[in-house]
Amino acid sequence: MTRSTVRRALTGAAALTLGSVILAGCAGGFDSPSASGGTARTSITAALPTDPSSMDPIRSGALVVLSVFFHTHDQLVKIAADGALEPKLATAWTANDDLTQWEFTLAPDVTASNGEAIDADDVVFTYETILSDPSGENYAYLSSLDRVEAVDATTVRFFLKQPFSAFPRNTSLISIVPADTYQEMGADAYAKDPIGSGPYVFESITTGVSYDLKRNDDYWGPAPALEEISLQPVSSTESRANGVLSGSLDVAQIGPTQVASVKAAPSAQTFSAASNGVVFLGVNSTSGPLQDVRVREAVAKAIDTGAIVDSLLSGLAEPAKAMIAPAVEGYSDSVESVGYDPDGARALLAEAGYDGTPIPFDYATDGRIPLSSEVAQSIQGYLQAVGIAVDMRGADQQSHTLKVRGKEMKGVYLNTWAPSTLDGDLPLTDFYETAGNNNYAQDPATAQWAAEQRGVEGDARQEVFAKLLDYSNTQGYFVPLYVPFNNFAAVSGLRWTPRADGLYDFTGTSFE
Numbered sequence: 001m002t003r004s005t006v007r008r009a010l011t012g013a014a015a016l017t018l019g020s021v022i023l024a025g026c027a028g029g030f031d032s033p034s035a036s037g038g039t040a041r042t043s044i045t046a047a048l049p050t051d052p053s054s055m056d057p058i059r060s061g062a063l064v065v066l067s068v069f070f071h072t073h074d075q076l077v078k079i080a081a082d083g084a085l086e087p088k089l090a091t092a093w094t095a096n097d098d099l100t101q102w103e104f105t106l107a108p109d110v111t112a113s114n115g116e117a118i119d120a121d122d123v124v125f126t127y128e129t130i131l132s133d134p135s136g137e138n139y140a141y142l143s144s145l146d147r148v149e150a151v152d153a154t155t156v157r158f159f160l161k162q163p164f165s166a167f168p169r170n171t172s173l174i175s176i177v178p179a180d181t182y183q184e185m186g187a188d189a190y191a192k193d194p195i196g197s198g199p200y201v202f203e204s205i206t207t208g209v210s211y212d213l214k215r216n217d218d219y220w221g222p223a224p225a226l227e228e229i230s231l232q233p234v235s236s237t238e239s240r241a242n243g244v245l246s247g248s249l250d251v252a253q254i255g256p257t258q259v260a261s262v263k264a265a266p267s268a269q270t271f272s273a274a275s276n277g278v279v280f281l282g283v284n285s286t287s288g289p290l291q292d293v294r295v296r297e298a299v300a301k302a303i304d305t306g307a308i309v310d311s312l313l314s315g316l317a318e319p320a321k322a323m324i325a326p327a328v329e330g331y332s333d334s335v336e337s338v339g340y341d342p343d344g345a346r347a348l349l350a351e352a353g354y355d356g357t358p359i360p361f362d363y364a365t366d367g368r369i370p371l372s373s374e375v376a377q378s379i380q381g382y383l384q385a386v387g388i389a390v391d392m393r394g395a396d397q398q399s400h401t402l403k404v405r406g407k408e409m410k411g412v413y414l415n416t417w418a419p420s421t422l423d424g425d426l427p428l429t430d431f432y433e434t435a436g437n438n439n440y441a442q443d444p445a446t447a448q449w450a451a452e453q454r455g456v457e458g459d460a461r462q463e464v465f466a467k468l469l470d471y472s473n474t475q476g477y478f479v480p481l482y483v484p485f486n487n488f489a490a491v492s493g494l495r496w497t498p499r500a501d502g503l504y505d506f507t508g509t510s511f512e
Contacts, residue, residue: 041511043228044494046504047240047252051208051233056191057175058129058182061137063420066173067504068211068231073175073196074118076104076156077168081497081505083276083327083422085168089118089176089197090156099163099455104171106154110220112178113201120150125179127158141170141421163455166329169421199224199507208233225510244268244489251490253502255370256316262489271488276327276500277418278320278427279369281379281479284409284440289359294352295388296476299359299412300338301345302386305481308378312371316487320480322469323417323431327500330424330453332466337480338473345386358389360411367397369416370484376414379481405437412479422500424465425454431478432468441477 052065057073069075074089090104110118127148130138144164149157160167175196182190194202199221200213213229234240234252241258243249245265254262254270263270281299289295305319321337324330361383363376373394380390391411395403403409415438419426430436432446439446449468453461472478486502493512499505
């Protein structure tokens with residue numbers, strides 16, 4: 001088939017210099033004067049928590065880059081702010097009876113911003129190129145995929161290695177590139193001047209400073225309200241909050257300790273919503289006193305998660321009942337929480353004959369869990385109150401993560417899990433299957449249920465999730481603590497709905 005391969009000229013981003021900035025990441029962007037004369041603003045400046053490693057959708061699988069690619073490229077499906085699955089490049093998708101083949105129907109007459117048609121061949125090229133490199137960041141999302149073929153220009157068929165009911169959600173993370181353009185430019189050149197079929201195009205890229213986007217006037221879908229988006233890396237939560245208060249940023253994710261001060265500012269507002277993650281205590285059920293299920297249950301009953309949420313976290317979280325969050329597919333209200341019961345914990349310890357042997361407690365002193373040290377110390381207090389001695393072992397986030405991946409924990413440890421697909425399959429794999437980093441129990445029953453949910457859909461799948469998560473609670477393999485909120489500072493007048501995964505999608509955003 002004939003394709004147009006006319007490309008935009010390079011934007012000259014390489015000629016831009018960092019200059020002198022007060023807040024790291026705020027040197028780029030567009031002029032964003034306040035609205036006047038009743039005219040709503042049409043540009044937004046948002047802070048990214050880190051700098052994306054690459055603007056190549058084939059190579060880069062880091063979640064932060066999706067906040068860019070959601071605007072500039074199409075994915076087959078879209079995960080909405082509430083976690084629901086919606087059409088995007090694909091208008092419909094169906095599976096065969098055993099869920100080993102998935103067929104996606106694509107929207108017709110889709111073009112990239114340079115005029116190249118986007119059809120089934122481009123989808124096949126994107127997926128095959130990712131599959132050809134097992135070391136690539138996106139490969140893990142496609143580990144269940146065997147091969148992919150174009151049935152016709154608007155139909156793509158995926159052949160899986162085994163049944164996988166959640167496969168459509170994984171496609172929400174893969175951004176489609178125009179095959180001819182990508183091959184002609186080469187991966188390195190493409191990453192400097194990416195071309196996609198999304199509602200926005202790259203105006204300029206200044207690595208470490210800003211990723212500036214302008215509305216694609218030739219976009220094949222509905223036109224978004226915002227004309228310009230500037231996404232700027234700002235690593236410090238304090239700097240992000242100050243950026244919104246000073247007016248250099250319009251929206252930024254902040255930590256729970258910044259929410260009150262931002263909320264009190266007349267020129268700002270806050271958004272707080274439950275995330276897709278669960279903060280939990282991992283348990284080495286094969287080590288020391290924790291080999292006894294009664295001791296594990298006592299640990300769970302000893303901790304007042306409601307008090308931790310209300311006091312330490314200022315209400316910016318909700319107690320967790322299970323090892324997946326309510327925003328994640330597979331969550332069930334029927335799962336029973338162990339509940340706070342210190343007297344019951346003491347009785348269980350006495351019944352188990354617990355002799356006061358200290359239980360190692362590992363936690364990160366910084367990094368992924370806000371206020372992690374304070375949370376760990378609070379848990380220590382609750383455990384000691386019922387008679388459980390703990391040996392506190394704080395470490396930096398990198399060292400803690402390496403211990404988790406190496407299965408080196410000897411007792412309990414503070415950790416968190418947030419599935420990028422907003423589906424329970426990913427955490428179940430890590431918690432309950434043989435190779436899972438957090439699976440110390442190696443219980444055949446949990447491995448069987450984790451595999452079983454992939455071969456069923458709908459209510460049948462929900463039943464498997466509920467059975468497994470209830471069983472996990474009763475066995476004390478993990479202690480679900482709380483679901484943290486994603487907290488954002490924003491200027492007044494912003495109309496925006498944050499996503500459960502904390503990523504940006506401004507295609508439905510506007511200003512008053």
